[in-house]
Amino acid sequence: MSPKLVRTVCLAVLLTSLFSGSAVEAQQAFVSSTVTHNSLAGHPFSGCRILYLGFVGALESPDDRYSGIVQIRQTLQDKGYSDVCARSFSPYAWTEGRDWLLKYFPAHAGGLTAQELDSAPRVILLGHSMGGWAMLAVARELRSRDIPVELTIQVDSVGITDHTVPRNVKAAAIFHANDVLMFMTTKHLRREDPAHTKLVADALVPSAGHISVTRDPRIRELVMETVQSLRNTFAAQSTPNGTGMLPEPARGIQQK
Numbered sequence: 001m002s003p004k005l006v007r008t009v010c011l012a013v014l015l016t017s018l019f020s021g022s023a024v025e026a027q028q029a030f031v032s033s034t035v036t037h038n039s040l041a042g043h044p045f046s047g048c049r050i051l052y053l054g055f056v057g058a059l060e061s062p063d064d065r066y067s068g069i070v071q072i073r074q075t076l077q078d079k080g081y082s083d084v085c086a087r088s089f090s091p092y093a094w095t096e097g098r099d100w101l102l103k104y105f106p107a108h109a110g111g112l113t114a115q116e117l118d119s120a121p122r123v124i125l126l127g128h129s130m131g132g133w134a135m136l137a138v139a140r141e142l143r144s145r146d147i148p149v150e151l152t153i154q155v156d157s158v159g160i161t162d163h164t165v166p167r168n169v170k171a172a173a174i175f176h177a178n179d180v181l182m183f184m185t186t187k188h189l190r191r192e193d194p195a196h197t198k199l200v201a202d203a204l205v206p207s208a209g210h211i212s213v214t215r216d217p218r219i220r221e222l223v224m225e226t227v228q229s230l231r232n233t234f235a236a237q238s239t240p241n242g243t244g245m246l247p248e249p250a251r252g253i254q255q256k
Helices: 003-018 022-032 068-076 091-102 114-119 130-143 217-238
Strands: 050-055 084-089 122-128 151-155 171-177 198-205
Touching (some): 050 068, 050 130, 050 217, 068 084, 068 217, 084 091, 091 130, 122 130, 122 217, 130 151, 171 217, 198 217
Parallel strands (some): 050 084, 050 122, 122 151, 151 171, 171 198
């Protein structure tokens, strides 16, 4: 049996186990639960105007140098992006990723006020394989507090609740490979509210495998365009005659 096939079989068994029985109940409990923030919640983090949270696949390390999710994170951790805070997590530690992100927002229960949202950082979420499920679980938790998400990107996403993008997401994208896992991965997205969420990419990457698809250059392009658009908006708002206009939506990618 080839190493690639062994990896695929292991992933299939792992996912079947994860999403059966008590795991499903735990997932449902999370969606309806109240978030407990850490001791840093509510404190100002003026340097983090943009938050990038990425989830790698189930069999990957959150620091896997071959993962496009991690490579984008590393770029955004460069000194040229001092206004961006970026982390990547395993889907098994998705609650840690959720809590890392939420510490940048006020800790009170319920939705944020308009003033709080105006000064809050902007959020970009990415998820690969089972990380796609983890990413949307975080997006739904943000929805419960009326926190918008600028962009979500699912990459060869695997999960039982990763088909519908919540209405607080402004722009959503999905990339999937034509590989041996294609029978398990999400091919198309549903939007909870198409009036609030723009589908900017729905792309098949026929030459990519389950891991290499994360390095498709269009994924990085979408993230970096969104970051630059947000930075331009912040700059305009900080000038005496700033327009205060909302950032331009991420540019759409031609479907294949």
